[in-house]
Amino acid sequence: MTELTRNKQSRPEEERSSRNAALLVATLVSFLTPFMGSAVNIALPVMGTYFSMNAVLLSWVATAYLLAAAMFLVPFGKIADIHGRKKIFTYGIMIYTFSSFLCGIAPSAVSLILFRVIQGIGSAMIFGTAIAILTSVFAPHERGRVLGINVSAVYIGLSVGPFIGGILTEQLGWRSVFLINVPLGAIIIATVAWKLKGEWAGARGEKLDYLGSLIYGISLLFLTYGLSRLPGFLGATLIGAGVVGIIIFVLYELKVENPVVNMNLFRQNTVFAFSNLAALINYSATFALGFLLSLYLQHIKGYGPQAAGLILVAQPVMMALFSPFAGRLSDRVEPRVVATTGMAITTLGLVILSFIDEETSLFLIVTVLMILGFGFALFSSPNTNAIMGSVVKKYYGVASAMVGTMRLVGQVFSMGVAMLIFALIMGTVQISPEIHVPLVRSIAICFIIFSILCFMGVFASLARGRLRHPPAEVKERSPRQ
Incomplete structure (x- = not known):
């Protein structure tokens, strides 16, 4: 057998090994970050008591992470x-683990x-690349x-996060929720170094x-912090200023030679534009659910972190079970049909809540x-x-970053709505039995919105629109256009 023949036979094996390694690493990291996020949500009431934080300041433990990730992801x-x-x-991964x-x-x-x-910045580096590597x-x-x-790995992380986070918080304290990520992150770093070969730079x-x-x-910083300062003049x-900044950003990106976001992806690609908009709306409407129900179950129903976490597992378990099925289905059926059905089912669940x-x-x-878990899957x-x-290879990194950005901006907005309603209904006070009635009213108003x-x-x-056609090249815009 000649060396050329051996090389031809080894290349498919190397490519298959690279694909499997990429899927393994992306799956591990897709488990880690939501696992931590959902575990932190369960631990928030305990953190609030430990540091004597009011409800608005407490929400910043979640929001600061999301905002930093959203700012740096693109x-x-x-x-x-x-x-x-x-x-x-x-x-x-290194920054995320250390933070x-x-x-x-x-x-x-x-x-x-x-x-x-800092943890959010590390997450931005992860979210901006994981899906792009897979694609x-x-x-x-x-x-x-x-x-x-x-996506199933994401939801498995969300599934076990509340349960394990509740056990850790009750048995070892809230700090263990963060510290458990250190050995998990180290395993992922070792896997990347050992298994993931090659490099991709489009x-x-x-x-x-x-x-x-x-x-x-x-602009994102102004928008998010402004939401937390409403209804005051500073918030408005x-x-x-944030809205004006976004407008300036869009106009500037249309003129610059190498934009951080090619706006023609939105102007010329209907599937890309409306799929991102749908993701933004979906995450805006669903992310604060875990935060709100964690407060409701622990403060109103009197459950401990472990029991509350076990209850909240119901949603991500459904996501983990049905996401692979939904992914395979979207290879055969128009993604628009499957995704829209999911959005409608999610709407039904929110209306009931x-x-x-x-x-x-x-x-x-x-x-x-x-119901919500099935709809979101x-x-x-x-x-x-x-x-x-809907995009060509050159834009995989930016498209992956936009997937993450829509998720994170939606999550920030969702938490912003919760912070605003809390500030309007309850004010900046620590949650206690005396304000349980306005707390429930605030949670109900959030679900209506x-x-x-x-x-x-x-x-x-x-x-x-339809996806079942090859993605078109997006025209570049030079500074002179």
């Missing part, structure tokens, strides 16, 4: 396209929130299946748009959580498949 997606997706992914350790030893509420910001190594006809497995040689990245990040001013009160039965809550992986399948948002998302999902 720039890191572009950096990954330029310098290599594996490289940025690896650095992100988890810092969160676990935080001496104060302020330091905890600061370390959560780079798997053929289009396999992506729905692979993305379904990836825009090598281009320059990063630093000014556009700065405008984008500051910051939100206005909008009637929540102090007498709501546990059976009803668990049933609704299962039908939506998520087909929607991601639609986004990644989320129901309306999700209903609007059904139409955004329908408007995306």
